[in-house]
Amino acid sequence: GTAEEEGEEVQSSPESGKPEIQEKKPASLKLYSKFDFIPGQEIIFFDDFEAEATGNFPSQWNTNASGEVVTLGDEPGKWFKVTHEGGNYFPEFNQTLPDNFTIEFDIVALEEDAGGGELIFTIYSEQGFDANAYGVPGDAGFEGGIGPQSHVYSNYTTEEGYMLENSTDVGPLGYDQKKHVSIWVQQPRIRVYIDETKVFDIPRGIPAGHKYNRFRLNTANTGWDGAIDNLRIAVGAPDTRNQLLKDGKLVTRG
Numbered sequence: 001g002t003a004e005e006e007g008e009e010v011q012s013s014p015e016s017g018k019p020e021i022q023e024k025k026p027a028s029l030k031l032y033s034k035f036d037f038i039p040g041q042e043i044i045f046f047d048d049f050e051a052e053a054t055g056n057f058p059s060q061w062n063t064n065a066s067g068e069v070v071t072l073g074d075e076p077g078k079w080f081k082v083t084h085e086g087g088n089y090f091p092e093f094n095q096t097l098p099d100n101f102t103i104e105f106d107i108v109a110l111e112e113d114a115g116g117g118e119l120i121f122t123i124y125s126e127q128g129f130d131a132n133a134y135g136v137p138g139d140a141g142f143e144g145g146i147g148p149q150s151h152v153y154s155n156y157t158t159e160e161g162y163m164l165e166n167s168t169d170v171g172p173l174g175y176d177q178k179k180h181v182s183i184w185v186q187q188p189r190i191r192v193y194i195d196e197t198k199v200f201d202i203p204r205g206i207p208a209g210h211k212y213n214r215f216r217l218n219t220a221n222t223g224w225d226g227a228i229d230n231l232r233i234a235v236g237a238p239d240t241r242n243q244l245l246k247d248g249k250l251v252t253r254g
Contacts, residue, residue, distance in 0.1 A: 035196040040234030045093040049078040064131040084225035100236040103183040111175040117222030118145030125210040140207040171197035186239035
C-alpha cells in the first residue's frame with residue numbers, strides 16, 4: 001500500500017527531504033459528434049429568389065401578410081425578408097410529401113428591429129388551405145422555432161393536442177450572420193441542424209398515420225425579423241436503422 005505501489009508520482013520535498021505525493025489529474029474528456037445529414041436528391045421545391053424583382057413578393061409563395069425580395073449587404077444573391085409584424089408564408093408545391101424528405105434553407109436574423117423570438121416552421125397535414133390559420137393548422141404536425149438565442153419544438157394532433165415540447169440554446173443563430181438550417185424527416189423521426197450542429201433529434205417527432213403536404217413559415221406573435229434564401233425541399237433517404245429494428249431485415253435494390 002505505499003505510494004509507489006499505488007502508481008502515484010512521488011517526489012522529495014526540497015525543504016524537508018520527505019517524500020511528497022502529487023496526485024495525477026485525470027485527462028479532460030473531449031466530445032466528438034458527426035454531421036450525418038444527407039440532403040435528398042430528387043427536388044420537390046426550390047427557390048433562390050433570383051428570378052424575382054427586388055421589392056416584390058416572391059411568385060412561388062403565398063401569404064396572409066407581407067414580405068419582399070431584398071438584398072442583404074455583402075451577402076450574395078437575393079433574399080426573402082418576412083415581416084416581424086406577424087404572418088404565415090407558404091411555398092406552393094401542391095403535393096403530398098413522401099415519408100422521407102429533407103428541407104434546407106439559409107437564414108439571417110436581423111439586428112435591426114429585432115424583437116427576439118423565433119422564426120416558426122411547421123410541417124403539417126391539411127385537407128384544405130387557409131393562409132390565415134394560426135395556432136394548430138391541419139390535422140397533425142411538427143412545429144419548430146429557430147431563433148437568435150434559442151430554439152423550440154413541439155408536435156401535435158387535433159385529437160391529442162400537443163404531445164412533445166422542448167427547447168434548447170444549442171447552435172444559436174446570433175444576429176446578422178448567415179446560417180444554414182437542415183431538416184431531415186424519416187417518419188416518424190426528425191432531425192434539425194444549424195450549420196453542422198444537431199439541434200434536435202426526435203425519434204417520434206412526426207405524428208404517425210398522417211400524410212403531410214404543407215410547409216409553413218410563421219412570424220406571428222414572435223417578433224422575429226429576418227430573411228431566408230435557397231429553400232430546398234427534396235425526397236430523402238429512409239431511416240435504415242428504424243427499418244432494421246422494426247422489420248428485422250433490410251432489403252436493398254440496385
